[in-house]
């Protein structure tokens with residue numbers, strides 16, 4: 001008997017029939033003698049629709065109330081799934097994040113899990129129930145208000161519960177057969193990866209591969225939780241996310257690829273501070289203004305300014321959600337710092353090549369940039385880490401850039417990848 005945490009994403013429970021289909025699958029896992037804990041996402045695009053609704057009611061919804069609203073999506077699907085399981089003769093109980101003991105910080109919309117006190121759901125599991133937990137939510141330790149953990153964070157709920165309940169492994173069911181060498185919606189020749197190390201997966205997730213939520217991978221690495229990413233629409237084996245040492249131990253037959261995959265991210269904005277006096281301490285002042293507003297900066301580039309001698313332009317990227325706040329803050333500091341203007345652009349995309357193998361292989365950057373040049377893609381910004389090279393390009397070039405890099409690094413599969421469902425929203 002195993003204890004398994006299974007998470008089903010929104011596209012797997014998009015309508016009543018899908019919920020019944022998922023219930024049958026869960027019933028099979030339970031009938032095979034396993035203890036089953038389910039983490040469920042909101043149906044289909046419910047979270048986006050609730051967000052749209054909130055913004056139609058209020059241009060700036062209060063974060064506390066937004067969390068009250070958004071968490072209802074997961075509560076619906078959890079209750080519906082419990083009903084479907086009961087009809088199959090499988091005892092099941094649904095729980096909100098709060099009831100399941102998911103204790104978080106108080107930062108609405110982006111709360112962190114501080115602790116999980118799974119007493120209640122453990123007791124329920126021991127009574128023979130399938131335990132169903134509403135994903136992506138918890139309760140703030142201080143205020144006892146309901147919080148959400150960030151978009152896509154049901155994955156994180158699942159891995160955190162798997163760690164707290166000492167599950168044998170955590171299965172993430174989605175609308176593709178696993179983790180691929182690129183988003184199959186962008187690169188049909190993407191190849192499924194049978195097994196990937198936490199480090200590569202972390203970098204892919206951080207670079208925009210939304211198949212797994214970044215913090216879920218961080219959690220899995222810290223707590224050594226094995227993740228199996230697979231499709232709820234097929235019975236194909238998926239992708240195992242495990243410690244690199246386990247992959248290495250399998251021997252030379254599985255020689256480490258230099259590049260594990262190509263990720264893309266179209267959720268960032270580029271901001272340019274024009275005509276900054278080229279004197280000591282200016283960058284510090286600009287980024288202090290940004291830091292005071294708790295805005296995370298990703299890439300930074302400094303160029304000679306067209307504004308004339310002794311002036312530079314400083315460009316950086318941040319999330320589109322924080323772009324307005326950043327531009328407003330900079331404009332307030334404009335006269336004091338002495339630059340001439342702030343410009344911004346949401347029509348950009350970041351494309352990254354990722355692989356722990358690049359540590360020991362020179363020439364990856366040249367190959368990537370040559371591929372982009374041959375595809376006629378202009379590079380706007382560049383950043384690198386030990387195991388990643390990222391470029392910012394025009395949004396219209398993202399697909400071409402991903403495909404060019406994918407081919408250049410020999411990742412193309414012979415057959416097209418299958419995308420079973422979902423709107424890609």
Ligand code: ADP
Nearest residue numbers: 009010011174178179180182183185209210211
């Ligand atoms: P869910 O609703 O199940 O959480 P998501 O939409 O969050 O599903 O994540 C699955 C999607 O992630 C896929 O449909 C795919 O378009 C996208 N994706 C991005 N990068 C990758 C990748 N490297 N491998 C697989 N899927 C990816």
Ligand code: ASP
Nearest residue numbers: 041047136151152153154
């Ligand atoms: N429903 C939430 C979202 O769409 C959480 C999740 O699906 O993981 O972001």
Ligand code: MG
Nearest residue numbers: 009152210211
């Ligand atoms: Mg997801």
